[in-house]
Amino acid sequence: MDVLGRESLGAESTAAGARGRLGRYLATDGSLGAPVGVDLARPHAGVVVGKRGSGKSYTLGVLAEALADAPGVAPVVVDPMGAFRGLAAAGLAVREPAVRADALPPRAWCRLLDLDPASAAGTLVWRAAAECDALAGMREWVAGAHAGDAARRAAANHLALAASWGCFAPDAPRVGELLEGGSVLDCTGLAGAALRAVGCAVADALYRAAVEGARPLPWLLVDEAHACVSGPAADAVGTLYTRGRAPGASVVLATQRPSALPEAAVSQSDLVVAHRLTSGRDVDALAATRPTYLDGALGERLPARTGDALVVDDASESAVTVRVRERRTEHGGEERVVDRGETAG
Template sequence: MAYEIVLGRSKEDFAKLGTDAAALLGKHYVTMGKTTSLANNVFMDVNESHVVLIAGKRGSGKSYTMGVMAEAVLNLPDDVRNNIGMIFFDTMGLYWTTKFPNYKQARLLEEWGLQPEGYTKNVVVYAPAGYFEYYKEKNIPVDKPFTVNPADLSPGEWTMVFNIVLTDEIGVCIEKNINDLRKKSDSYSIDDIITLIKKDKTNSDRVKNAAINRFEGAKTWGLFSEEATPLEELVKRGVMSIIDISIYASAAGGFDIRSLVIGLLSRRLLEQRMVVRKLEELSDVQKSTTYFSRSQSKVSDELAEEKQVPILWIFVDEAHEFLPPMPQTTLATNSLVQILREGRQPGVNLVLATQQPGKIHIDAITQSDIIISHRLTADIDINALNEIMGAYASESLFKMFNNLPKLKGSALIMDDKSETIYPIQIRPRITWHGGGAPEVLPKDYETKEKPEEY
């Protein structure tokens, strides 16, 4: 009888929990002699906090695997799923399809004992407010608009998104006026920033006009509002909120706008979970001691208010674009690195997908306790993973990749908890995958003249 594998779960916890609070990812490849076959189910623990890195060259299935992982969490029993909130930063506009069943692989799903399913109630797709109606007109499924408050950006973040050095004269002008606004109010609009710059008597008209032009441009991004989307709306229990920022991928300066959204929201979410976790700890302490003078009911009330932000799973596709190797940085780098280093205790999980593990921030590799790698061929990428996976490998990673079945979805998984590397096959998605590459010929096309070796 095949035994179950739960990645990220110790033997002691497995004996206690079994496969409860674990998401099904695929099956383990077992080789006997010259025969390789699928055997044990492979799950991923969601009871504790994890950092997961998904790697693979273009077309190897890493985005598909990220979709499998997200839907596997959504597919958990209510008593588990409702303790989890999910934020998916969709940088390429692929994951709105999670709402729809995967009928095109119905036969393959049946072989796995699964069936197509869509998540219309548990998946909410957010689009930037300025593009929400545009998406609707194009019949692209989006549910709600989202905005961020310009007051949440520091002077340094404004200059970085504008590709200006903070110490340049335009940067100095922006810093001065943003700091002046912050002294007056916790919330303000871009128009408020522009108005104050116009009144600035310490800078020349040339400098002020250059700064104003940039803020006028920011207004066209359709992203900013004093009435920013509240965190408790974005993060709901048992729901995956897809933040579709793909519209900025091809826009001028689009890279910085996507980084800005990821960095701002990630930072706010981590801060909120830190507050919740402190109240949870204080509540636990007060249940077992009377040393604290504050009434337990008061702490419970505060916890109930803050509990709107549950344990978090944050997904970031194409992570190398937002977490480049040092000394490069983006507007998302600091927030994501902080989650990598400090997210375990407050219960913030992070899933990163990249096609270039050799060109990603070192912490994305060293802080990951689960690494899923599809086929890689570039030395720089294999060597990067070898820094951590090599310690658990019985043979070279090059050889282990070569020994994988030549099937899309095959992968090596490093589980730091068990100090083991598993060859596995990722299961088919039950929801529709939106990341397939277009083809010139119809899907059902077959040539009339078969090649000789056919």
Template sequence: MAFVVGRGRNVSDGPVCRLGTYRARDGSRGADLALDLDRPHAMLVVGKRGYGKSHTLGVVAEDLARTAGVAPVIVDPMGDFRTLDRPSAGDPVPTTAVSDPAVTAASLDPRSWCSLLGLSPESGAGSLVWRAAATESTLAEMRDRIEASDAPDADRRAATNHVELAASWGVFDPDGLGPDDLCDPEATVVDVSGFDAAPMNAVVRGIAESLYDARVDEAVDRLPWLLLDEAHAFFGGVAAPALETVLTRGRTPGVSLVAATQRPGAVPDVAVSQSDVIVSHRLTAGEDLTALERAQPTYVDGSITDGDRMPTEPGEVLVVDDATETVHAATVRARDTPHGGASPRASELSSGRSAE
């Protein structure tokens, strides 16, 4: 019977992700290892480039997409998950790909709007944006509310210019992604590849707040899982407060977060300390190893970053499971869908083959 990370050995108790198999010291594969998908979790996937971090995120996404009662939302900043609906083995993975992601202006609260636009709520322009966001649901309505105010001309011009800047990003739409869209029976891939940092963060903040608020209000009957690749780009931007809310308060309403990053040293301590499951691929940078050391629980004997513990090859992982207070050396299974983010190779291009 497989061990289920986040639960224990009772495989029959709810859905699981087929994560992979145990890895012996000689590199051979052992019994199956699974991941609990029945309960909400905060999960951190780390590893240097090329060692399987995004692959592991894809493995989790595949099985979430097949699981009833959950709503996986995959934020894709690198175009790695565009192929989730192309089965290469096993059952098809039902996926809705969103090529031009947009959220509604109302998905961000007034404080989020001020933060997004770099305005202090106490400033003249910031207070105008705050009041407009509190009462209106579209950018056009916010702009009209600001222009109709009796505030000084300079404040109105500054607030209007900031709202126009947000409009120029092309990620706010009255018909943008809302809780019902994000929590439909299929998985949702939000493809933000090619976007600058500000609009990417705006989309993620809107999605995270929508999912959290919808569950708090019991407006959706599925448990959302937000999967976030290159998470350091969002924990270092205006999406951070919404992500930290999901990390620290999301389990009670039932919102899960799976954050993947090649730079664990660049994410805040809360992203590490609040994770009940940590999956580590190979790491070599000192600050990243130090960040992982800081997360080491007291029940782990010796150093978690010892040479014989840490993975050395692509696909190998060390899994720290705080729910069962166990540590597992494993090899992640092959994906059932092709990986969409393979780096191009000169030899393949010259021979007419595709890197994908």
């Protein structure tokens, strides 16, 4: 089986090392070719892109299944749409999207709350985050701080807003628990800043764990990434893309809007899986980063059928078309439709 993400796609790519089955090669006439896999023995940075309904979330689930089976690695999936609950059947723990307040670095708190870190209120929040490991402790610290009433009131109001999001808990799983067998963070009840807080906290925690020598090696998978990785989350995820592979941390973002991802996400990816895209802006954003491996216009090479994908692989400096394999666990990404028996009443 050829293995994407390794330097050779030929016989040498079958050498020992963790790998996951991705699907089969797809010929120009639509016929299926040899099986093709993806390398899991080394850290990688990647993106999975495609318009709504093209199969991008499904492909991310295929990768999560492969990681669940592979030795020495563990996926942590940020799931905003409930598409990955079925991964429980693959052994991943489906968890509430709670994070510890101290999982966010102090610098991220001001960005998350839209506070100028140089302002009096911003300085209080920064110092509270540096001093305390729980949100309740941060609020108490601000209430007793030696500062002007206006600054304390503003800082307190912003921290009260953070508490209302419902995503911070002092007993939230630590990174070691998330990595033990892998995890799915079911974020269907979160949006906006709360979702970005979870994305930032998890990305930063996984990077720090890798630097500290964590085993198994962490893989962060984020669906609907355009909604999860803006603001402070973009900084944390960007660190995984630019510096994560050296300590052994991997990251893959899935989105229907590649043009909305942090710049480093596409430019630093060594694996790009592209399903159907119709937005010229998104096609251009993707094409600008990989012109060397494409022998024609990217838009002409993108597949039209759901489940087919163009995979651009930096390691082998190639671009191949594949049919993604069927998942063995339930995929929850389908849209609800009106049953034939239902009426408008």
